[in-house]
Amino acid sequence: MEVTLTVNGTAHALDVPDNMLLVEVLRERLRLTGTHVGCDTSQCGACVVHMDGCAVKSCTVLAGQADGADVTTIEGIGAPDDLHPMQAAFRECHALQCGFCTPGMIMAAIDLVNTTEHLDEQAVREGLEGNLCRCTGYHNIVRAVLAARDVM
Amino acid sequence: MSETGIGASVKRREDLRFITGAGRYTDDIDQPGQAYAAFLRSPHARAAIGAIDASAALQVPGVLAVYTGQDLAADGIGDLPCGWMVKSKDGSDMIQPPHPPIAVECVNYVGEPFGLVVAETLQAARDGAEAVAVDFDALPAVVDPASAMQGDQLYAQAPNNRCYDWELGDQAATDAAFARADHVTTLDIVNNRLIPNAMEPRAATGCFDAASGDYTLYTTSQNPHLARLVMAAFVQVAPESKLRVVSPDVGGGFGSKIFVYAEETAVTWAAGKLRRPVKWRAERAESFLADAHGRDHVTKAELALAADGEMLGLRVSTIANMGAYLSTFASSVPTYLYGTLLAGQYKTPAVYVGVQAVFTNTSPVDAYRGAGRPEATYVVERLVETAARELKMDPTALRRRNFIQPADFPYETPVALVYDTGDYEASLNRALEHVDYAGFAARRDAAQARGKRRGIGFSCYIEACGLAPSQVAMSLGAGVGLFESAEVRVNVTGSVTVITGAHSHGQGHETTFAQIVSERLGIPFDSVEVAHGDTSRGDYGLGTYGSRSLAVGGSAIVKATDKIIAKGKKIVAHAFETTDEQIDFTEGVFAERDSNRSMTFGEVAFSAYVPANFPLDELEPGLSEKAFYDPGNFTYPAGAHVCEVEVDAETGVLEIVKFVAVDDFGHVINPMIVAGQVHGGLCQGIGQALCEHGVYDASGQLVTGSFLDYCLPRADDVPSFVVDTTVTPCTHNPLGVKGCGEAGAIGATAAVMNAVTDALGVKELAMPATSEVVWRALSAA
Numbered sequence: 044m045e046v047t048l049t050v051n052g053t054a055h056a057l058d059v060p061d062n063m064l065l066v067e068v069l070r071e072r073l074r075l076t077g078t079h080v081g082c083d084t085s086q087c088g089a090c091v092v093h094m095d096g097c098a099v100k101s102c103t104v105l106a107g108q109a110d111g112a113d114v115t116t117i118e119g120i121g122a123p124d125d126l127h128p129m130q131a132a133f134r135e136c137h138a139l140q141c142g143f144c145t146p147g148m149i150m151a152a153i154d155l156v157n158t159t160e161h162l163d164e165q166a167v168r169e170g171l172e173g174n175l176c177r178c179t180g181y182h183n184i185v186r187a188v189l190a191a192r193d194v195m
Numbered sequence: 196m197s198e199t200g201i202g203a204s205v206k207r208r209e210d211l212r213f214i215t216g217a218g219r220y221t222d223d224i225d226q227p228g229q230a231y232a233a234f235l236r237s238p239h240a241r242a243a244i245g246a247i248d249a250s251a252a253l254q255v256p257g258v259l260a261v262y263t264g265q266d267l268a269a270d271g272i273g274d275l276p277c278g279w280m281v282k283s284k285d286g287s288d289m290i291q292p293p294h295p296p297i298a299v300e301c302v303n304y305v306g307e308p309f310g311l312v313v314a315e316t317l318q319a320a321r322d323g324a325e326a327v328a329v330d331f332d333a334l335p336a337v338v339d340p341a342s343a344m345q346g347d348q349l350y351a352q353a354p355n356n357r358c359y360d361w362e363l364g365d366q367a368a369t370d371a372a373f374a375r376a377d378h379v380t381t382l383d384i385v386n387n388r389l390i391p392n393a394m395e396p397r398a399a400t401g402c403f404d405a406a407s408g409d410y411t412l413y414t415t416s417q418n419p420h421l422a423r424l425v426m427a428a429f430v431q432v433a434p435e436s437k438l439r440v441v442s443p444d445v446g447g448g449f450g451s452k453i454f455v456y457a458e459e460t461a462v463t464w465a466a467g468k469l470r471r472p473v474k475w476r477a478e479r480a481e482s483f484l485a486d487a488h489g490r491d492h493v494t495k496a497e498l499a500l501a502a503d504g505e506m507l508g509l510r511v512s513t514i515a516n517m518g519a520y521l522s523t524f525a526s527s528v529p530t531y532l533y534g535t536l537l538a539g540q541y542k543t544p545a546v547y548v549g550v551q552a553v554f555t556n557t558s559p560v561d562a563y564r565g566a567g568r569p570e571a572t573y574v575v576e577r578l579v580e581t582a583a584r585e586l587k588m589d590p591t592a593l594r595r596r597n598f599i600q601p602a603d604f605p606y607e608t609p610v611a612l613v614y615d616t617g618d619y620e621a622s623l624n625r626a627l628e629h630v631d632y633a634g635f636a637a638r639r640d641a642a643q644a645r646g647k648r649r650g651i652g653f654s655c656y657i658e659a660c661g662l663a664p665s666q667v668a669m670s671l672g673a674g675v676g677l678f679e680s681a682e683v684r685v686n687v688t689g690s691v692t693v694i695t696g697a698h699s700h701g702q703g704h705e706t707t708f709a710q711i712v713s714e715r716l717g718i719p720f721d722s723v724e725v726a727h728g729d730t731s732r733g734d735y736g737l738g739t740y741g742s743r744s745l746a747v748g749g750s751a752i753v754k755a756t757d758k759i760i761a762k763g764k765k766i767v768a769h770a771f772e773t774t775d776e777q778i779d780f781t782e783g784v785f786a787e788r789d790s791n792r793s794m795t796f797g798e799v800a801f802s803a804y805v806p807a808n809f810p811l812d813e814l815e816p817g818l819s820e821k822a823f824y825d826p827g828n829f830t831y832p833a834g835a836h837v838c839e840v841e842v843d844a845e846t847g848v849l850e851i852v853k854f855v856a857v858d859d860f861g862h863v864i865n866p867m868i869v870a871g872q873v874h875g876g877l878c879q880g881i882g883q884a885l886c887e888h889g890v891y892d893a894s895g896q897l898v899t900g901s902f903l904d905y906c907l908p909r910a911d912d913v914p915s916f917v918v919d920t921t922v923t924p925c926t927h928n929p930l931g932v933k934g935c936g937e938a939g940a941i942g943a944t945a946a947v948m949n950a951v952t953d954a955l956g957v958k959e960l961a962m963p964a965t966s967e968v969v970w971r972a973l974s975a976a
Contacts (some may be wrong), residue, residue: 045599068391070223075216075494076216076219076220076222076223077215077216077217077218078216079220079394079395079446080222080396081394081395081396081479082479082901082902083444083478083479083480083901084479084902084903085392085900086901086902086903087479087902089394116216117214117215117216118215118216118217121214121215122215123211123212123215123217124716126214126215130214130215133210133214134206134210134211135206136737137206137207137867137868137871138705139210139213139214140442140447140701140702140871140872140875141208141393141394141395141445141446141447141701142210142212142213142214142218142395142444142446142701143218143220143395143446143447144394144446145213145214146213146214146216149214164915165911167910168910168911169910169911171909171910172910172911175394175902175907175909175912176394176713176910177392177393177394177447177449177875177879177907178394178701178871178875179446179871179874179875179878179918180874180875180876180877180878180879180908180913180939181874181878181908181910181913182874182908182913182915182916183871183874184910185910190503
């Protein structure tokens with residue numbers, strides 16, 4: 044099927060199989076490998092991207108469902124010399140170790156800050172329940188999200 | 196202290212690529228013309244493999260080949276070996292059943308690979324795998340470790356399904372201690388099976404260059420050199436000189452990526468057969484089934500005490516589940532990484548432990564964060580806490596009564612280790628301050644008034660890290676030395692490239708190792724690059740596990756920098772026409788004693804590579820040095836963890852309201868990174884106590900085979916932590932460091948369960964203490 048979508052500001056028209064997932068489009072067709080696949084049950088959140096401004100698990104979105112959508116991935120929110128406040132906070136607070144969950148965690152956290160009015164520690168912990176991290180024990184991720192909240 | 200030197204919380208240089216999506220993990224790297232592999236995995240816990248009909252699979256468009264275990268065996272591919280020979284107490288060798296990478300005659304656990312399909316696309320490979328028809332003759336499975344010795348015999352060479360029957364300690368002295376004891380505390384303990392679940396699933400891409408005969412393997416390994424060694428020497432995929440193993444960015448390991456598995460072996464072999472790259476990436480379901488699992492002990496433990504709380508003897512009998520085959524280091528985990536730690540922090544004069552390792556039709560069990568030491572800590576610290584309750588003593592007082600004291604070091608335990616240094620009371624005291632132990636009674640009363648039961652629990656753990664003195668390890672059966680290598684290459688312009696045999700998969704070595712070299716050589720942090728994870732870049736290395744990278748790998752780096760400084764002195768002495776004894780090196784400057792002549796590090800580097808008038812028979816050009824460091828002893832990180840929980844008496848819902856960890860890691864290079872390591876370890880230790888459990892049903896099917904069924908701790912399952920350190924420097928390595936990677940997972944579990952049992956007023960409680968388990972315990976009381 045024919046799918047057109049905008050990813051990180053660039054328009055793409057792609058011919059994809061009907062069962063192709065958005066994460067496969069991103070990783071395999073567009074070679075945007077910052078978005079990761081950590082499970083097969085939509086539990087881990089390593090694949091979270093923004094679709095039309097909302098966080099989605101891109102392993103659970105068909106490419107066809109993203110037709111016409113505006114998609115932002117981890118590669119689209121900042122650069123090493125121009126970090127998004129959430130990226131900067133993750134570095135400042137040592138909120139990552141192996142880095143595998145990090146792109147999805149950052150994308151989910153940005154959405155959480157954008158959509159939550161009174162974001163305290165408990166709200167961060169509950170809001171990130173759909174993103175698994177095996178390295179950090181979440182301690183510094185929570186600190187980073189709260190720090191980014193204050194500057195976003 | 197400089198802003199980037201030893202002791203500074205330097206921000207990690209790794210982070211910039213990870214937070215911008217620019218990390219390069221194995222699955223991110225594609226090769227031109229690559230094909231894709233899907234593995235055929237056993238649906239049975241135990242079955243004889245009959246006819247395999249691949250004809251339909253070969254008709255699937257895009258399928259290139261279907262390989263079975265017989266194909267690999269016919270090509271001379273050998274078994275996956277276990278690298279540690281443990282001997283039974285009668286002197287006989289452990290029993291090691293044949294472990295072909297791809298099963299040939301029989302499958303012995305659900306998920307065991309018995310073939311692979313290679314195709315043009317991943318989808319075609321998976322479709323091909325679906326189309327393979329197999330005649331299995333299912334056989335009765337042995338699943339439960341406690342009764343495995345009475346089950347059907349799985350291997351002809353292993354009567355009673357026993358791998359070994361091992362012992363350590365003085366049995367007669369221990370029995371005598373029990374005979375004169377005033378009190379004996381007994382516990383039956385199940386150390387629950389865990390499934391490691393690094394967030395990056397394992398992946399491997401094998402490549403073959405037909406012109407040179409060279410193989411390259413990209414893989415998610417914690418120790419690429421060891422993978423190369425095993426694949427060359429034992430599996431015989433390719434000679435060591437013809438096999439390059441690259442571990443690029445690796446997304447966590449926790450032990451599970453130490454081992455050499457079937458999949459990387461098979462894709463490398465298949466790349467040679469097909470003469471094109473072959474890639475495989477595990478689905479999470481495959482990770483659950485076919486990554487080595489952890490823990491899984493069944494133990495009876497007894498502690499003998501005098502009436503005043505003096506610990507007289509410890510007697511432990513453990514059945515350790517090996518799973519269906521011996522994974523790479525499986526045999527060492529419940530023996531030399533477990534029995535040797537049972538003295539804990541205490542002066543218990545007599546300790547005896549017997550361990551029977553058994554085979555079952557489950558995934559192989561091997562090292563998982565802590566590897567034996569969490570199991571030992573759990574036994575000792577649950578016993579001590581329970582004994583205190585039975586003797587009506589304060590649990591901290593009972594511990595103090597028995598602590599090895601600072602004046603006692605070096606201290607030889609009754610279970611074969613010599614602790615070099617420590618101050619256990621200092622860590623405990625600090626932890627009690629942080630947790631406000633004096634205020635606990637009031638907090639408990641206040642909780643009671645809210646309908647909550649509050650409990651407190653302690654865990655004063657010790658671990659042996661810095662694996663390992665080769666002489667000791669090899670005398671105990673290790674098949675490899677456990678030193679580490681380093682190379683410090685000074686470039687012509689004075690910048691430095693450090694190549695380490697350790698491997699970073701989250702630990703931040705690119706930062707901490709640069710801090711060390713920057714400080715030792717007096718050059719800017721940004722002038723030091725750290726490389727690792729590629730057998731073509733560095734000499735042999737042993738990789739990262741057992742909290743060894745800094746204590747062993749960091750020491751190798753120091754040794755190499757010392758050689759650089761010595762060489763630099765020779766170069767300067769030559770330039771100044773004096774002797775190198777007259778040259779001092781401080782903060783990046785080589786200065787002649789009693790003169791005003793000096794050269795900077797950069798000037799010396801440059802002159803090393805423009806040797807206009809070097810006396811070449813005495814002084815070689817260049818400035819690059821290698822070192823191998825073999826530690827003189829293990830290191831002994833230790834600490835005190837304290838947990839406070841509240842339990843809702845109506846629902847059984849449990850909350851950790853406080854968790855304090857005070858650890859003695861010796862000197863700390865980067866406190867930020869060390870705290871992060873502790874946080875992650877604590878979360879895994881808490882996960883074992885409260886939610887994680889790898890469960891097989893009676894037929895050997897893995898019931899907890901996804902994140903829907905296996906409860907990995909989530910952000911709202913754990914609290915924020917209070918972490919702090921005390922310092923007694925390691926006495927035998929140049930940095931005075933001990934290692935911090937596993938401590939959290941070693942100490943936390945017992946602290947949590949001591950707190951939960953305190954809150955509930957019960958002696959024993961099975962892990963994981965889920966709300967249901969807690970509620971049932973409350974209902975039974």
